[in-house]
Amino acid sequence: MNQAISSPRDLRQQALANAKRKHILSAATAVFIEFGLEAVSMREIAKRAGYTAGAIYSYFANKEEIYGALLAESLERLNAFVGEAAQRVLSEPGTAFDELRHSALAFYQFYRDNPRDLDLGFYLFQGLRPRGLGNEWDQALNMRLRDAMRPQEIALNKLGCNAKETDTELTAIFAHIVGVLLLNHTGRIRMFGKGADELMAHYLDHLALRLPKKKLL
Structure with missing residues (x-):
């Protein structure tokens, strides 16, 4: 049996709910970066968004959930940016090291050009430590961050690095x-x-020199 098609009224309500949710997230981003997650209340986020505190509880249970949603959205954009860069380099003649270099630079460039995402991604809210999101959130977000490094991992495998070498090089690049x-x-x-x-550029140039020559072919 086919599912019922949403009515125009339902579609309008959903669009309005999505717009309100996006507005709350935008307001929360500014407040988090200004004051830090720990110092901010749901009331402050609601005030910045122009809503009552009770209104935003219809969309988010607490400020940690808002923060998790912001970080998840940021990581999706990171993955899209890195994925596009990986596809571009694969469509051109080059070596596996070219793939490694371009994917690492794409990861770096995303955060270089999006400082708010850097704040969100690396818990720079006035020294905030990554806590309060819960294991389920942490695991899901860490997996998406790792996904953004997958093109680098694939390139290292192509270069002939074994599992231990790949893990070491990937960690060093990230660091x-x-x-x-x-x-x-x-x-x-x-x-x-x-x-x-x-x-x-200096790091990646020296990485090329450090890897065995046979691995750069």
């Missing part, structure tokens, strides 16, 4: 990206007289 992003985001990078893009 370097995060370190460069944090230095750039906080302005600390200026004390070294270097640019973020320059440091990323």
Whole structure:
């Protein structure tokens, strides 16, 4: 039996609910970044969105759920950005190392160009530690973050790295990206007289030199 087609009224109500939810998330982003997750209440988020506190409970149970939704949406955009970059490089002649380089740079560039996503993704709300979301949220979000690194993992496998080598190199790339992003985001990078893009290129150039030559073919 075919499912009933939604009426125009139902569609309008759903569109309105989606718009309100998006508005709440937008307001919450600004409040979280300004004050930090721990210092913010649902009342403050509602005030910034122009709603009563009771109104936003129809969409989110608590501020942690709002934060989780924001981070999930951010990670979806990260995955889309990295995926598009991976498809572009696969459509052009190149080596497996070219694939590794471009996928790593795409991951870095997404956060370089989207500082709010960097705040959300790496818990930079005035030193906030990643707690309060619960194991289920944490596992799902961490999986999506790992998915964004999948093109790098595939490239390392193509280069002939075994499982242990792949895990080590992937962790090292991630750690370097995060370190460069944090230095750039906080302005600390200026004390070294270097640019973020320059440091990323330097790392990847030396990674190419460090990997066995046979693995770069």
